[in-house]
Amino acid sequence: MNLTLRVWRQAGPTAPGRFETYEANGVSEDSSFLEMLDGVNEELVAAGEEPIEFMHDCREGICGTCGMMINGQAHGPQALTTACQLHMRTFSDGDEIVVEPWRAAGFPIVKDLVVDRAAFDRIIEAGGYVSVETGSAQDANLIPVPKESADLAMDAAACIGCGACVAACPNGAAQLFTSAKLMHLNSLPQGQPERSERTVAMVEVMEEHFGSCTNYGECEAACPKGISIDFIAAMNRDHRRALVRNRRSA
Amino acid sequence: MTVLDAKIPDGPIESKWDDHRFAMRLVSPANKRKFSVIVVGTGLAGASAAATMGELGYQVKAFTFHDSARRAHSIAAQGGINAAKNYHGDGDSIYRLFYDTVKGGDFRSREANVYRLAQVSNNIIDQCVAQGVPFAREYGGLLDNRSFGGAQVSRTFYARGQTGQQLLLGAYQALAAQVKKRTVELHTKTELLDIVVVDGRAVGIVTRNLHTGEIRSHAADAVVLATGGYSNVYFLSTNAMACNTSAIWRAHRKGAMFANPSFTQIHPTAIPTSDEFQSKLTLMSESLRNDGRIWVPKDLDEQRAVADIPEEDRDYFLERRYPAFGNLAPRDISSRAAKERVDAGYGVGPMKNGVYLDFSEAIGRLGRDVIAEKYGNLFEMYERITGENPYDVPMRIYPAPHYTMGGLWVDYELQTTIPGLFAIGEANFSDHGANRLGASALMQGLADGYFVLPATIGNYLAPMLGKPKVDTTAPEFAEAERAVQEQNDRFLRNNGTKSVDHYHRELGRIVWDHCGMERTREGLEKALSEIPTLRAEFEANVRVPGSADTLNSSLEKAGRVADFFELAELMCRDALVREESCGAHFRAEYQTEDGEALRNDADYAHVSAWEWSGDSANPTEHREQLEYESVQFATRSYK
Ligand SMILES: Cc1cc2nc3c(=O)[nH]c(=O)nc-3n(C[C@H](O)[C@H](O)[C@H](O)COP(=O)(O)OP(=O)(O)OC[C@H]3O[C@@H](n4cnc5c(N)ncnc54)[C@H](O)[C@@H]3O)c2cc1C
Ligand code: FES
Numbered sequence: 094m095n096l097t098l099r100v101w102r103q104a105g106p107t108a109p110g111r112f113e114t115y116e117a118n119g120v121s122e123d124s125s126f127l128e129m130l131d132g133v134n135e136e137l138v139a140a141g142e143e144p145i146e147f148m149h150d151c152r153e154g155i156c157g158t159c160g161m162m163i164n165g166q167a168h169g170p171q172a173l174t175t176a177c178q179l180h181m182r183t184f185s186d187g188d189e190i191v192v193e194p195w196r197a198a199g200f201p202i203v204k205d206l207v208v209d210r211a212a213f214d215r216i217i218e219a220g221g222y223v224s225v226e227t228g229s230a231q232d233a234n235l236i237p238v239p240k241e242s243a244d245l246a247m248d249a250a251a252c253i254g255c256g257a258c259v260a261a262c263p264n265g266a267a268q269l270f271t272s273a274k275l276m277h278l279n280s281l282p283q284g285q286p287e288r289s290e291r292t293v294a295m296v297e298v299m300e301e302h303f304g305s306c307t308n309y310g311e312c313e314a315a316c317p318k319g320i321s322i323d324f325i326a327a328m329n330r331d332h333r334r335a336l337v338r339n340r341r342s343a
Numbered sequence: 344m345t346v347l348d349a350k351i352p353d354g355p356i357e358s359k360w361d362d363h364r365f366a367m368r369l370v371s372p373a374n375k376r377k378f379s380v381i382v383v384g385t386g387l388a389g390a391s392a393a394a395t396m397g398e399l400g401y402q403v404k405a406f407t408f409h410d411s412a413r414r415a416h417s418i419a420a421q422g423g424i425n426a427a428k429n430y431h432g433d434g435d436s437i438y439r440l441f442y443d444t445v446k447g448g449d450f451r452s453r454e455a456n457v458y459r460l461a462q463v464s465n466n467i468i469d470q471c472v473a474q475g476v477p478f479a480r481e482y483g484g485l486l487d488n489r490s491f492g493g494a495q496v497s498r499t500f501y502a503r504g505q506t507g508q509q510l511l512l513g514a515y516q517a518l519a520a521q522v523k524k525r526t527v528e529l530h531t532k533t534e535l536l537d538i539v540v541v542d543g544r545a546v547g548i549v550t551r552n553l554h555t556g557e558i559r560s561h562a563a564d565a566v567v568l569a570t571g572g573y574s575n576v577y578f579l580s581t582n583a584m585a586c587n588t589s590a591i592w593r594a595h596r597k598g599a600m601f602a603n604p605s606f607t608q609i610h611p612t613a614i615p616t617s618d619e620f621q622s623k624l625t626l627m628s629e630s631l632r633n634d635g636r637i638w639v640p641k642d643l644d645e646q647r648a649v650a651d652i653p654e655e656d657r658d659y660f661l662e663r664r665y666p667a668f669g670n671l672a673p674r675d676i677s678s679r680a681a682k683e684r685v686d687a688g689y690g691v692g693p694m695k696n697g698v699y700l701d702f703s704e705a706i707g708r709l710g711r712d713v714i715a716e717k718y719g720n721l722f723e724m725y726e727r728i729t730g731e732n733p734y735d736v737p738m739r740i741y742p743a744p745h746y747t748m749g750g751l752w753v754d755y756e757l758q759t760t761i762p763g764l765f766a767i768g769e770a771n772f773s774d775h776g777a778n779r780l781g782a783s784a785l786m787q788g789l790a791d792g793y794f795v796l797p798a799t800i801g802n803y804l805a806p807m808l809g810k811p812k813v814d815t816t817a818p819e820f821a822e823a824e825r826a827v828q829e830q831n832d833r834f835l836r837n838n839g840t841k842s843v844d845h846y847h848r849e850l851g852r853i854v855w856d857h858c859g860m861e862r863t864r865e866g867l868e869k870a871l872s873e874i875p876t877l878r879a880e881f882e883a884n885v886r887v888p889g890s891a892d893t894l895n896s897s898l899e900k901a902g903r904v905a906d907f908f909e910l911a912e913l914m915c916r917d918a919l920v921r922e923e924s925c926g927a928h929f930r931a932e933y934q935t936e937d938g939e940a941l942r943n944d945a946d947y948a949h950v951s952a953w954e955w956s957g958d959s960a961n962p963t964e965h966r967e968q969l970e971y972e973s974v975q976f977a978t979r980s981y982k
Contacts, residue, residue: 128622131620139842144896146894150584151583153625210411211411217515218520218522221519222474223475225470227395227793233471236472238484243480243484246477281475
């Protein structure tokens with residue numbers, strides 16, 4: 094199939110950006126969206142032009158590296174699918190496709206479609222872990238975990254940290270990402286001792302870097318891993334409880 | 344000539360590690376602060392090592408070219424991680440895991456290392472559960488297990504189809520905790536481009552910031568490489584796009600020996616290629632072989648739809664050839680069996696380049712829901728890629744390059760032949776011999792990172808207490824920076840006509856054809872004449888647009904592919920001199936009458952460790968003889 098692409102090109106973090114138009118011809122339906130971009134890049138390089146920089150690594154939908162707005166939607170039109178797993182059979186011959194980077198204050202643009210998502214790491218560093226020294230753990234089966242808790246924790250832990258939730262949110266908020274990590278750890282017995290401290294610290298750092306949540310719900314719709322928006326409500330409950338507890342012990 | 348000393352401790356195999364830990368010199372808690380350690384790579388091996396050493400009190404600097412330590416190739420591991428817990432009382436033990444791993448590796452691994460690996464496997468599970476890794480559980484709340492290839496017990500722990508992701512997030516979170524405590528300084532989007540050696544010791548590295556292009560030197564008392572495997576030498580592999588050999592290759596050029604480079608694992612269950620634009624191959628986890636049955640039609644001209652082919656006209660070739668292990672035969676054996684059928688013309692799919700992996704019997708027996716619970720995400724991934732629904736039509740699979748058993752030679756303490764340079768995880772050669780068993784790479788990466796290296800590195804550092812340190816003003820750093828800059832400038836000035844990917848794809852084709860699933864003297868010699876020719880063309884005609892002072896992925900790839908060219912030559916040479924078949928190394932000249940690998944223990948029970956001579960055409964081979972005290976050589980049989 095033949096396609097027309099309108100792609101955001103931006104030479105560096107402070108350089109002005111603009112849309113450029115490219116023709117992608119003879120694209121196979123079995124190609125992934127990124128393989129289609131590879132093809133465009135191959136031609137650009139042959140012509141001595143700089144290829145379109147985009148983020149990618151595993152190309153299996155698990156590493157969370159890829160991410161771009163495709164026709165205004167984070168990761169494109171297919172639900173529960175990352176850009177690298179989006180296949181060209183989703184499009185039709187003659188389509189025009191607009192490709193842009195994540196646009197959010199928390200994710201500054203590095204170049205073309207590449208953004209800097211380091212703020213996510215700052216949130217995890219604030220408390221997204223269980224403190225346990227290597228080698229100090231007891232036998233694993235001494236901590237039985239009800240299957241429902243384990244499954245719930247896994248549902249939340251499935252987040253790949255791609256940033257689609259932030260990019261889709263009109264406020265550029267990171268509530269879905271933050272609540273997923275909190276839900277993972279806070280729903281397990283191992284996560285209980287640090288629960289309050291973790292919740293308060295992570296929410297605080299989240300608020301430093303990202304916008305506030307006004308319940309648009311776009312994050313859940315954009316999430317390629319189906320992370321539930323219910324986790325945000327749970328995070329808010331935990332946060333209120335933790336603040337009360339902190340006030341009492343202060 | 345360098346003599347390879349593996350430093351295997353004396354004594355019975357069961358107590359070697361404990362005795363050695365006691366015998367090693369220690370660095371006291373207060374003195375650990377005086378030592379700095381560079382860890383390159385924050386996949387499972389690197390993140391776990393950096394976090395643990397930070398926690399112990401060393402000053403750690405960690406580097407990754409990824410944009411976050413939450414990402415690394417490790418994240419893609421689907422199936423699971425082995426441990427000898429014997430939670431299911433099915434006869435597992437440390438000795439059995441050890442034995443299965445040595446046997447699976449076709450008796451080409453170092454016994455003492457493998458035993459230690461089996462020992463610490465249990466600590467890994469304890470550690471990960473304590474961190475909150477959400478492993479699968481049974482209704483009673485205890486941990487669940489599944490089976491993997493090459494084993495007759497259930498010892499594989501898993502977190503849905505995302506075990507690597509959950510283990511990596513656990514290690515990443517442990518690392519994040521240390522970053523917050525400032526015991527670890529983390530540099531993301533920073534790529535190692537050279538190792539710096541002063542007076543024979545590794546004292547630091549030179550890096551490039553991939554966003555700004557800044558070249559910088561970093562000094563430390565020891566350097567650890569945890570930079571993963573090199574399957575991308577084949578261009579098409581199941582590895583993530585950025586995986587490459589450069590860190591270990593550049594260490595090799597600085598004096599670290601490279602062991603068994605031709606031991607590369609071709610995984611039996613990846614999705615076959617669909618067209619020439621394909622950029623990578625997608626793995627379908629080995630765990631699928633628990634419930635999926637592999638077959639091809641018996642008739643060369645089979646025209647019926649899959650569902651209409653009756654049982655008696657299907658050839659379940661693994662069950663036929665290996666009745667004891669059936670669909671769970673080890674990877675090398677399963678891959679070759681599939682290749683044999685496809686080469687004989689029995690392949691399925693539009694390009695006749697696959698075999699079926701069929702779940703209909705399991706769906707009938709267990710119900711669709713149970714299958715969905717176990718493999719749902721893999722089925723969805725398959726459908727997204729191929730457009731076919733595996734609940735209704737069998738999957739099509741074919742072998743693909745997947746894992747590299749070869750890597751930097753290390754001794755029992757995981758130190759390379761350059762003092763002060765250590766290698767852990769897939770980057771070293773240590774534990775898997777000529778073939779790795781499923782779910783053992785995650786185990787080895789975490790064993791090295793959490794438990795082995797943090798203990799052994801002290802033995803190197805302890806005698807250096809109070810001695811003068813080398814810093815980045817040493818001329819060797821400036822020299823390395825200059826070399827790196829020159830290489831970049833050379834690529835950018837080259838006004839060629841073809842992209843880096845073009846040459847990478849061509850190189851991959853040569854290596855796959857001649858140093859892939861089956862090797863012959865003739866093919867390897869052909870490859871050894873084709874590779875240098877292609878490399879010369881690459882150097883003369885590659886085009887790298889843009890500049891060195893911004894994000895430039897073509898430039899990054901150019902340096903990596905240049906190293907793949909040299910590595911590819913070494914792989915072929917290694918495969919050529921090993922005149923036997925063992926594990927994943929199958930030399931067509933050395934096979935039994937029924938097509939099984941014909942090992943030669945009298946002449947080849949050794950590790951080939953290659954030394955760089957300055958000329959890729961003339962490396963020097965050293966040998967580490969493998970002594971087996973606990974297990975006896977045996978012909979591997981899975982029949
Ligand atoms: C699809 C797939 C599925 C798998 N499934 C399983 C499984 O179920 N069970 C199992 O046991 N094994 C599995 N494996 C194998 C296993 O995942 C890997 O062997 C293992 O994760 C490797 O870990 P590592 O830490 O050694 O390297 P990696 O995870 O590859 O990490 C390498 C790190 O080094 C960094 N790096 C590399 N070079 C440089 C450089 N020059 N400068 C700076 N940083 C650098 C990278 O940024 C990264 O952080 C699977 C592999 C694949 C491909
Ligand atoms: S590239 Fe890894 S999720 Fe898309």
